[in-house]
Amino acid sequence: MATRAPRRRRNLAPFAFVAPFLLLFLLAFALPIGYAVYQSVMDVEYTGALGLGGSHTVFVALRNYSDALSDHAFLRSVGRVLLFAAVQVPVMVALSAGLALLLDSASARGVRFFRAAFFLPYGVPGVIASILWGFLYVPGVSPLVDGMRHLGVSVDLLGGDTVLWSIANIVTWEFAGYNILVLVAQLRTVPAELYEAARIDGASAWATVRYVKLPLLRPALILTTVFTIIGTLQLFAEPLVLKPVSSSIDSAYTPNLSAYNEAFTNDNYHLAAAEAVLLALTAFVLSFGFLRLINKRGGDA
Amino acid sequence: MSLQTPARTVPTGGGTPASDDGTTPRGGITGVTTRSRILVTGLLVAAAGYFLLPVYWLAVASTKSTGDLFGSFGLWFSHPQFLSNLHEVVTYDDAIYLRWAANSLLYAGVGAAVATLLAAMSGYALAKFSFTGRDTIFNIVLGGVLIPATALALPMYLLFSKAGLANTYWAVLLPSFVSPFGVYLCRIYAAASIPDELLEAARIDGAGEVRIFTVVALRIMTPALVTIFLFQFVGIWNNYFLPLVMLSDSKLYPITLGLTSWQSFADRQPQLYQLTVGGAFVSVVPLMIAMVALQRFWRSGLTEGSVKG
Numbered sequence: 051m052a053t054r055a056p057r058r059r060r061n062l063a064p065f066a067f068v069a070p071f072l073l074l075f076l077l078a079f080a081l082p083i084g085y086a087v088y089q090s091v092m093d094v095e096y097t098g099a100l101g102l103g104g105s106h107t108v109f110v111a112l113r114n115y116s117d118a119l120s121d122h123a124f125l126r127s128v129g130r131v132l133l134f135a136a137v138q139v140p141v142m143v144a145l146s147a148g149l150a151l152l153l154d155s156a157s158a159r160g161v162r163f164f165r166a167a168f169f170l171p172y173g174v175p176g177v178i179a180s181i182l183w184g185f186l187y188v189p190g191v192s193p194l195v196d197g198m199r200h201l202g203v204s205v206d207l208l209g210g211d212t213v214l215w216s217i218a219n220i221v222t223w224e225f226a227g228y229n230i231l232v233l234v235a236q237l238r239t240v241p242a243e244l245y246e247a248a249r250i251d252g253a254s255a256w257a258t259v260r261y262v263k264l265p266l267l268r269p270a271l272i273l274t275t276v277f278t279i280i281g282t283l284q285l286f287a288e289p290l291v292l293k294p295v296s297s298s299i300d301s302a303y304t305p306n307l308s309a310y311n312e313a314f315t316n317d318n319y320h321l322a323a324a325e326a327v328l329l330a331l332t333a334f335v336l337s338f339g340f341l342r343l344i345n346k347r348g349g350d351a
Numbered sequence: 352m353s354l355q356t357p358a359r360t361v362p363t364g365g366g367t368p369a370s371d372d373g374t375t376p377r378g379g380i381t382g383v384t385t386r387s388r389i390l391v392t393g394l395l396v397a398a399a400g401y402f403l404l405p406v407y408w409l410a411v412a413s414t415k416s417t418g419d420l421f422g423s424f425g426l427w428f429s430h431p432q433f434l435s436n437l438h439e440v441v442t443y444d445d446a447i448y449l450r451w452a453a454n455s456l457l458y459a460g461v462g463a464a465v466a467t468l469l470a471a472m473s474g475y476a477l478a479k480f481s482f483t484g485r486d487t488i489f490n491i492v493l494g495g496v497l498i499p500a501t502a503l504a505l506p507m508y509l510l511f512s513k514a515g516l517a518n519t520y521w522a523v524l525l526p527s528f529v530s531p532f533g534v535y536l537c538r539i540y541a542a543a544s545i546p547d548e549l550l551e552a553a554r555i556d557g558a559g560e561v562r563i564f565t566v567v568a569l570r571i572m573t574p575a576l577v578t579i580f581l582f583q584f585v586g587i588w589n590n591y592f593l594p595l596v597m598l599s600d601s602k603l604y605p606i607t608l609g610l611t612s613w614q615s616f617a618d619r620q621p622q623l624y625q626l627t628v629g630g631a632f633v634s635v636v637p638l639m640i641a642m643v644a645l646q647r648f649w650r651s652g653l654t655e656g657s658v659k660g
Binding site: 061063064065066067068070071072074075077078079080081082083085086089149152153155157158159160163164165166167168169170171172173174175176177178179181182183185186190191192193196223226227231255276280283284286287291294306309310313314319322323326327329330333334337338 | 509
């Protein structure tokens with residue numbers, strides 16, 4: 051008996067440790083997802099002439115989804131963030147990897163200063179970064195636009211063709227430093243003997259990067275890529291803040307903006323829920339698909 | 352694992368280095384020529400210019416009057432009046448700015464502290480106990496990492512407003528307590544750094560599970576916990592969508608929401624342009640200093656998350 055009591059307590063201990071987190075996880079993750087799915091298959095219907103007979107919620111199966119998927123503005127917003135992701139993710143990862151390798155290279159001086167300078171923008175909230183860059187995009191206020199005009203280059207950074215890439219610039223500016231820090235940390239775990247071995251084998255600097263450093267960076271590159279994909283699909287604050295200064299940004303510029311607008315301007319929670327579910331699914335499928343793809347390739351190598 | 356790996360400047364090999372300048376810093380393999388050093392430094396300087404330029408612009412702009420903000424060259428000072436701008440920022444509208452700052456501190460400070468503790472408890476349990484449902488729980492948590500937070504905010508708002516929690520401090524705090532990524536990091540870190548023998552020894556000595564956790568596990572996991580706290584703090588501080596959806600009373604706003612509300616009224620009240628810029632500068636500087644000062648702590652935990660892959 052004396053030994054049984056503590057044993058039982060030990061069996062309960064892990065559950066007691068996990069329970070508070072799990073409870074809140076359910077509240078903040080599982081329940082909202084479940085509720086969004088529920089909301090997305092329901093809709094409000096009005097009865098009587100002019101809908102004066104009152105309203106009630108009815109099951110409409112996938113109607114909100116088909117509404118969302120046949121809404122051209124929403125589809126364009128999805129296409130827009132996918133195009134954005136297709137450009138932004140490789141640019142971001144390549145830039146971060148390039149700067150991390152430069153920081154780690156033998157020729158780098160003042161590494162501490164540069165690392166701090168690159169990381170600084172990560173502490174600037176996305177909305178504030180957007181307010182900042184917004185000023186730097188508006189002609190008449192921006193020293194950049196004015197400076198370029200003096201050089202005879204006139205670009206409209208807020209025009210229909212360019213504003214998406216102006217937003218991409220803000221996102222890159224905010225998060226590249228974080229990615230660089232992850233990659234530099236990973237490079238620091240490379241044992242010095244490995245470089246020594248490569249040197250003895252007569253490997254050039256480029257060959258070392260290609261055959262030693264990049265393969266070792268793979269896990270960190272995967273991590274940063276997945277986070278960049280998830281982050282990209284959530285685009286919200288940047289276009290919202292730039293909206294007043296760019297006529298090219300409408301209320302359905304990104305899926306998130308569209309869902310927000312449906313919920314809080316049009317009071318159409320059910321359509322908003324369907325859009326939110328579609329967004330979560332897309333992020334999940336893309337991130338998961340990327341992980342699977344990478345793992346499969348890694349298995350063959 | 353060490354918190355910071357000092358840059359190695361000593362030649363690693365015992366032999367005489369054959370490179371041009373005789374040093375082989377970490378990562379260096381071939382001789383470093385002056386030309387490549389100039390090239391690397393040039394690229395790093397250009398990148399630093401890109402990352403620092405908007406911050407520099409903000410610093411300059413925060414010293415200007417509303418008129419000069421639009422009428423003078425953006426990258427240089429013009430009639431600096433930083434102190435009177437600062438005074439204006441903190442006193443405008445019954446010092447609402449200070450209230451926003453305090454709210455941000457509350458959301459980020461309390462949110463990150465609780466999230467870190469909960470992540471430590473569950474990460475430790477998932478790593479160091481075997482029990483039914485362990486892998487299921489871990490996989491569900493991993494799935495949580497892949498779900499965009501903004502997709503959850505809308506339905507969460509609907510649930511919270513039904514429960515009467517919308518537009519309260521809890522609406523922002525409760526979701527901030529949950530960090531699936533923190534659990535993930537803690538599990539990996541605890542599995543790698545807490546020896547089973549140590550826990551067994553403590554049990555034989557008669558220590559209870561709670562005591563073992565608080566005395567032994569938390570102490571060993573401290574580097575990971577610092578990282579998670581910092582992540583969560585910055586994440587909550589920078590979050591915009593959740594408070595935007597949840598809060599309608601401007602007295603509950605965090606600083607991000609407050610500044611955009613100033614900005615959105617600025618075309619009717621041009622003075623608010625200067626307040627937005629000045630307020631942004633004041634809010635960003637302390638965080639930047641903290642960021643740079645705490646960098647080494649960040650790095651210690653960053654790679655833990657990427658070991659799996």
